[in-house]
Amino acid sequence: MIPPGFDYHAPRSVAEAIGLLGSLPDAKLLAGGHSLLPMMKLRFAQPAHLIDLNRIDALRGIREEGATVVIGAMTVENDLIASPLLQAKVPLLPEAAKQIADPQVRNRGTIGGDIAHGDPGNDHPALMLALDATFTLEGPKGKRQVAADGFFHGTYMTALAEDEILTEIRIPACAPRTGHAYAKLKRKTGDWATAAAAVVLRMDGGKVSHVRIALTNLAPAALRAAEAEAALLGQPLSDAAIAAAATKAVAACDPAEDLRGDREYKLAMAGQMVQRALRQAAARCQ
């Protein structure tokens, strides 16, 4: 419960935060604080400095730039749910955010923090893979764009360098009649997934013209099931095709055994979640 001592900094701009991050030894960025503070309270993490990003207004908000929806990294989960722009252009995100944690946590936890944490149990990483998101990372050398596909390297490990800040999430607006679903199996409301599947789907002439399948908490990092996607592309979405895609997705999984279940159970549930998400997404393509 009692975190170790640290020095606290509250910069007012991204540039100031990057400066602090580069000059302070052993510093961590404090966003919503609903992963970092819990780890500090259990002394899993003991940074010497916390750099609080909550007073940088430029890191919040959701806006449209042409065909791209841009979300500030410090946008809290409840603001994703309430956003009319996301509901219209990226409806998977507000719908799935309702399945993350609980109301209080969603008032503090941010989309950027959920992504940057790199926890395979978090929901946003797979959602970002399914939505073809790109992340803007800013460091002392400037900005760079990194695709979600390739960003998640391992448990708590991402492409984010130690001197960089994830500043925004860029998502292509979904074309009309894009189907989507996030099927999440969990022990209770507010828990991390035992298994979950994010699907984005478009059909053309009865055949799959675009499909993304990404999985949560079924490997050391969020996983894109590329072989399952390839098997569906250009095919009618028959029961057999859905079952075959689920089998391919399961083959890509490598879940850890824990109190949520053993490998066998999690693999079976992975297949079930992929099938459910594909069916729900298909029903929404009409």
Add this chain to the structure above:
Amino acid sequence: MGKKLVTVKVNGRTVEKAVEPRQLLVHFLREECSLTGAHIGCETSHCGACTVDIDGKSVKSCTHLAVQCEGSEVLTVEGLAQGGVLHAVQEGFYKEHGLQCGFCTPGMLMRAYRFLQENPNPTEDEVRAGMSGNLCRCTGYQNIVKAVLYAAAKLQATAKEAA
């Protein structure tokens, strides 16, 4: 590890104190402000017994630093009643037997207070989802749902009278 001066409005009263950055808001409220209504039921941010209202949002004060509250307005359960008259959520929990040991109650009340502003006319399912960040060991939730619905009806009736 130097202390930081924090000025925060708690239940309408300005509090200025030097705090250690690592001090959790719940400890600041309980130990520095003697506002011991907010409770601590876990160390993993699940139970919501520490829920308070910060700048119009329900927050678990065990997962927020006091130093982060610089310039914020915080409302705790001690600030709910006005002039000795219970707030509708307090009356609802009392009338509908929505508490037994009372340990979760301050957090439940603070959450219900904000939830009914977010959703003034909720269904039972919406109440259960809206209160899902608050655990209770005693009630089985059933009467808490009734209490929140009682408060919703009372607040709506009051609003209608005022209009």
